[in-house]
Amino acid sequence: MWWYLPWWLVICNGNTALGVAIVNRLHGYRLPERLVHLSHKIHYLLLVIVPCVTLLVPGWFAPGLLRGASWSALHPGWWLVFAICAVTSLIFWGSVIRRHCRRTPTQQLRIQTQQRDIAAELGAAPVGDGPYRWMTRLPGNEVFRLEITQRDVLIPRLPAAWEGLSILHFSDAHFIGTVGRAYFEKVIAHAQRLSADLICFTGDLLDDMALASWLPETLGRLHAPLGRYYILGNHDWQLDMDAIRQAVNRLGWQDVSIAGHQLERDGHILHLAGSEYPWIDHQPTFENVPETALRILLSHTPDNLGRARRDRVDLMLSGHNHGGQIRLPVIGPVYCPSRFGCYYAAGLFFESPTLLHVSRGLAGRHPLRYGCLPEVTKLVLHRLK
Ligand SMILES: [Fe+2]
Incomplete structure (x- = not known):
């Protein structure tokens, strides 16, 4: 009779995994914010309802598997529910194993990381007056830390003239x-000390238009000899994108979302383009x-990788997924839009001919970070010797 309990755990697991999978994928499309939020509410509701109902109805009352009823008395509808949950559970654990088996691509030649406790550097946690402030006080929350990463990467088609080019990439x-x-000002100061040749920001700058007033003391403080380039993200899309672009452009940053930008060194072209699709x-x-030009794409979501590969992009820079923000033991990240x-x-991926770097971003609408530090990354490009 207690055989039902392991099955019930599979049902709970499958129900959770199915809800997470649907919510994650809905975030990958251009859908009205209300619909996406509704999917969250339904998902959270089902997280509670399905375990209770499946424990009580087939478990205790009809047919009462926990009280010794025969499995043959189970209504076919429940068999269908159990089958869907079992299959979803299998797919979920398969995806976890697949992620664990993924190796950093050999295009990464070297990685150096250092962590900073920004709250300690400031002498106090830089909590502002925005929403969800209580989350910043949760034990173990790493929202005020920062990981500074330098990745030396191999770009096979990199022209000799661009050997050693460094790109500061940050996002979200x-x-x-x-x-x-104060947190962002400190992060920007650390980023500026990396002395990159050019700087790229890959979207989700604002969740509150009034905070465009922060831009001069943050993005405005970053400088690089070959320029600063940006695109916007889905959270900016929910605000006044034209006003955001004007504010960022005034600081001397270049928007590459509509028209690309070309740099030239010894006759070798580096073409920067942007995508805010979908x-x-x-x-x-x-x-x-030109065929010989080095192609770099700023795309808010890494979901555009397929298109980038077809366009023979050499290096694609993305954000959007925030590394999942919360990484559970064994399972890893759960919610990624x-x-x-x-x-x-998050991390480095190579799907020929494109090397993709996905930043964990600096923050998020919800100030939660567990096992997934905010990051800035300096990428140093190398060619085949
Ligand atoms: Fe974001």
């Missing part, structure tokens, strides 16, 4: 007021870009 600042301005229905074109779930949560 999510100015909402909860993580205070939230802005405009895809970059590489039609007039992607059509690929948490596969491209």
